[in-house]
Amino acid sequence: MSVTDYESVIGLEVHVELKTPQKLFCGCSTTFGAPPNTQVCPVCLAMPGSLPLLNQECVEFAVRAGLALHCDIAPSSRFDRKNYFYPDLPKAYQVTQNFSPICSGGYVDVATEDGMRRIRINRIHLEEDAGKLIHHEDHSLVDCNRCGVPLIEIVTEPDIRSGEEAVAFLRKLRAIVRYTDVSDGKMNEGSLRCDVNLSVRKKGETLLGKRVEMKNINSFNFVARAIESEFKRQVALIEDGEIIVQETRRFDEKTGLTSALRKKESAADYRYFPDPDLGEVLVDNEMIAKIQSSMPRLSDERKAMYKDAYDLSDYEAERLTADKDLSDFFEAAVKETAHPKTLVSLILTDLAPLFGEDETEAPLSPETLGALADLLGKDVINSNTGRKVLKVLLENDQDPAAYVEENHLAQINDPKVLQPIVDEAVRSNIRAVNDYLKGRTPAMRALMGYIMKKTQGRANPILAEDMLKAAVADADKKSS
C-alpha cells in the first residue's frame, strides 16, 4: 500500500472574532492592539459580584453568519459554563454554548480542482474569548483586553479531504464573514483561528479512524502544511502496523511537523452546565427577517452582477470577488472611470496581489485608479507608461493626469510626429529590416525598441507598429 491508497478525513473548528465594538457580556471595547489591560472592567475581570449582560448585537452578528452559511437559526438557545483553570481566564470558566448552539446545519460550497464541493456546517455557537499570556524569561503576564471578546465557533462536518480543500474552505469562509461584516477575519490578529481534526482511512472505507486534533493554527499556509504532515505521519504509522492514538497535537511552524500535546485519556473534563446568570437567547422571525433584509451582497451575487454589468469573464469576476476589500475597492473605482475593462485589467495584474491575506488598507484611492484607467482607456498614455505611473502613484497618491502632463508622458498619437522617427528607425536598422523581410518577425521588436527609446516610451505602440510595417514594406519596394 502507498500514500495514494489513503485519504484524510478532516473537520475544522474555526473561531471567528465578531466585529462588534463591545464585548459579549460587558461594555468594554474590542479594539485590537490597545495597551495591556486597558479595555477591562469588573465584569471581564471576574470581580466578585460582577454579572454578565448579553450584548444583543453579538447575537445579531451570529445570526447573520448563520444565515450566510445557510444554517438553521435556533429560536431559543442557551449559554453554558465551560469550567477550567487557566491564568488567561479570570472567571475560571468560559461562557459558551455547549448544549444548544444558536445555529446548526448549513454548508459552504467550495470550488476545488475536482469541481464544486459542499462542506457541511455542523453548528455555530457563540462564546467569549479568553485573555492573552505574555511570556517572559522567568515570569508571564496576563493581558485581559481580549477577555470577553465575542467569538463564533464554526464547526464543520468531517467533509474535507485534503489540505487544499481545507484552505479553499477557509478562504471562502473568510470571504463570507468579511462580506457580511461579521468579522474582519484577520488571521494575524487572531480574529480567525483554526483547529483541525484529522483522521486517516483507506480510500473506499466509510468508518472513521482515530481523530487527532491540531489547535490554533494561524495561517492558511500552516493549515495546509499541518494537514499534509499529519496525514503522512498517520499513514506511515498505519503502514508500520501501529495504532493511531486520539490526542491533541501541536503543529510546529519551523519544522513543519506535529508533536503530541496531550493524550485524550487525560483530557480535561470541562463540567459543562447551563450558566445560571444568563437567560435564553431568543431569536424571533422578525429579527431574522430584519437581518436578512440588511444582509450585504455576498460574493456570488457580486460576481454575477459584475459579469453582467461590465462584461467580465467568469475568471475575472471570480478573482475580483474573492476578497471583499478588493471587491469593495473595485466598486468604488469603477464609479470613477468610463473604462471598466481597463480598470479590471489594472486591478487584476497590478493590484490584486497587494490585497493579501490580512491586508485591508487599499494601496491607493479608488479615485486615482479610476483616473488612471481613463488615461489608458482614452489612449492618453500607453500601457507601458501606465505601469510606470501606477508605480509612482502607489508610492505617492496623486492626480495621474496632472502627473502625466507635468512629466510629458502623454502618448504620441500623431502620425505626423511619429513619421520622421519611424523613417529614422528604418534607416538606422538596415539589418533588422532585412531580417524582418526574410520572415524573422521578432526583428520587429528591435525596431519598435528603437522608436520607444527615441520617444521615451511615449509612442502609441499600435500606431507605431502599423507605421513601421508600412515603412519597411515601402523600403522593400524601393530596394527591389
Added chain:
Amino acid sequence: MTITDMTIQEMAAALRKGDLSSSEITRAFLQNIEQLEPSVGAYITVTEDDALAMAKTVDQRLKEGYDPGLLAGIPAALKDNIATAGVRTTNASRMLEHFVPAYDAYVVTLLRESGAVFLGKTNMDEFAMGDSSEASAFHATLNPYDTTRVPGGSSGGSAAAVAAGEAVYALGTDTGGSICQPAAYCGLVGMRPTYGLISRRGVTAYASSFDQTGPMTRTVRDNAAVLDAIAVRDPKDGMSSRFAPIPEGGYVGSIETTFGNPVIGYIEEFSNGLDPAVRDAIERALQFYSSEGARLVPLSFPHLQEALAAYYLLTSAEGYSAINRYDGIHYGYRSAEAETVDDIYIRSRSDALGLEVKSRVLLGSYLLSKENYEIYYEKATRIRTLVIQTLNTLFNACDAILAPVTIGPAPLFGAHGDESLNGQYSSDRFTVLAPLAGLPALAFPSGLTEEGLPLGLQLIGPRFSEGRLYMLAAAYEDAHDRLPRPRLFHEKRNGK
C-alpha cells in the same frame, strides 16, 4: 425612648421634626457597637468615620429641604458579600481579606441614594456557604439572646447586629435560608424576596439561580421600608425582572391595605420532627389567622427529601463554578511559596479557602463531572421543575403558606461539629423550597421559648407576593408584643 430601640418610622419622624439628627442616631449605634462587639462579633469591618460623614451629609441635606425618604440618615449594616466601593468586602474569606472593590453593589447604590448611613460590613459564613456563621474565616458571631448559641447563617452577622442594637437594619443574602433562618434565631423579620426582584449585581455569587438579597429588621414595617428602597429593576442584571409588580404606595403602603379573608395553607409533612415549642408556635399562629377571618387549608408536599437533595446538588454545582475564580491569579490571596501556575492554584486555594467552601467545591466538581452530570445535575433540575409545579398547584389553593423556619431555636456552638454534610443540612428543610422555586419567604418572630430564645415562623407566597406577606405578618406583629431586646443588650448598656 432609647434611640437604638426606635423603629425606622419613629426615627424618620424625629429626624424631620428636628428632635434628632442622623449624627446623633449614628453615634448611638456606634456606641452600641463599641460596647457590644466584644461579646457579639457581628461585624468584620466597622466604618465609623464613613458613617459619621454620611450622617452629617444627610443632616445637611434634610436641613436644606432635600428629603430622599424614609431611610435617610438611618444607620444600616451590610453583609460582607455585598460590594462597597472603597471598603473591603471580604466574604469572610482569607481569600478576599484585603479585597477592596472599586464598585458598589446596585443595592448599595440604591441605599446611598436613599440617604442610608453604613456602619460597616457584617460577619457571615465564608462565601455565604454555611448556616451558623461559624464558617467565617475571621471569628464567630454569637447569638445576642444566648452567647453560647449560634446566630444562624449565613447572614448571622447581619442578624446579630440588628438583634443586638448595633444597626437599625441590615442586608442579608439568601441562597437557601440564609436570611430567614438567622432572622428566626435572632428574633427578627427577614425577607427573602422573589428571585428577580432585587438586583444581584455586586453581590458575590454563590448559586446564581438562587441568590437574592433582602432586609433584616426588627419590625415588619421597617422591613418593608428597606425593600421599597432596593426593589428597583436593574437593567444590568439579566435576571432582574422586568415584570415585578411593585404595589402602589410601595410595600410599606401594602401593609395598610386589607386582604379580605385570606386562605392560609400549612404543609402537613412539615410538622414531623419539630421541637414542641415550634409546633406550638405554628398552632398559635394558625389560630390567630383563623380568628382574624382567614381560612386554613392543610396541604401536602410529598417530595421534601428530593427537594432538599436537589437544593444541595444545584447550589453545590453553581457554587463550585462561582468559587473557582478565586484562584490567586488576578486578585485576592496568593501563596508566597507558589512557583508554578499550578502551585499558585493549589497552594492559594488550599491556604485561603475554608473547609466548608472546599467541601462544597469538591461536591459540585464531582457531580458536574461527565459521568455524573446526568444522574445528579440533570435529575436535580428536573426535581426543581417538579418543586415549582407542586408549589404553583399549592398556591392555587391558598394565598400563602405558613411554615416553621427551623426545627427549633438556635443551636449551641459546635452542634454541627463533625457531623456529615447530611446531618447538618437536614435542618434546612423548611427554607429551601422558596429559593428552589424563586419564591418570596418572610420570616417573623413568634415569641421566645421558656429559655428566652427567639422562635420564628415564615410565610411563603407566590412570585412577587411580598406585599401580601408583609400585610399578613404585620397583622400578626400588631397583635403581639414586640420581642424584648436580648439581656446582653441591657447588661452592656447598663455598664455591667
